[in-house]
Amino acid sequence: MTAYVTGRTLDEDDDPIPGTGFEVTEDSWLEDQIRGRVGPITSHPTRAVWGIPLTNGDGPIRTLSVFGPGYDGPPAHYHEESVELFAVEDGSLVMTLDDEERTVSAGESATVQTGVVHSFRNETDRRALVTTEIRSPGRLRQVLPTLGGLAHDRSRDPDNPLQQASIVDALDGNTTFVQGEGLAGSVTSALAPIANLAGYSVCFH
DSSP: OEEEEEEBBBBBSOOOHHHHHHEETSSSSHHHHHHOOOOOOESSSSSEEEEEEEOOOSOOOOOOEEEOOOOOOOEEEEEEOOOOEEEEEEHHHEEEETTEEEEETTTTTEEEOOOOOOOEESSSSEEEEEEEESSSSSTTTHHHHHHHHEEETTTOOOOOOOHHHHHHHHHTTTTTOOTSSOOHHHHHHHHHHHHHHTTTOOOOO
């Protein structure tokens, strides 16, 4: 069967960067999902993760996520409003739920209730295909695509404390990163007004 690569990162001239993207086999289940998507495939310029949007509108956000081998996941966090469902279609994920680790394999799913501190990673040498659903997404509907754009914005430094503070501010009321993990902490939150004044605000409509 013939395979091709999609989801590649583009360089400054909008040319695909060799070695980026993920492989798709023609006439496969994955290709069917890609053909039925409702928006562009999102990616990260330095991490092996892609998102294929499956729904739009005002309901839950459903996305087919492609987690490449060794993807180490997001910083530990919890949601104040949103419930997340992870349904593994192929491969496996190691999920950490309130400090308990659980391996979720193909055909299995995990639901993350509000208030549960969680993260996830792909420890294997093969990709994982996971349908994720965010119920009651609130501001996440606007913030998540914006964060994807920021990741590709070469004029911005994702490690800049002011940039991180603006992201924390945008997620306020829905998502909280755990103390000591990435974007977390009261110091980062306190920087948000300064970040906004300095032009680091995460703008969305």
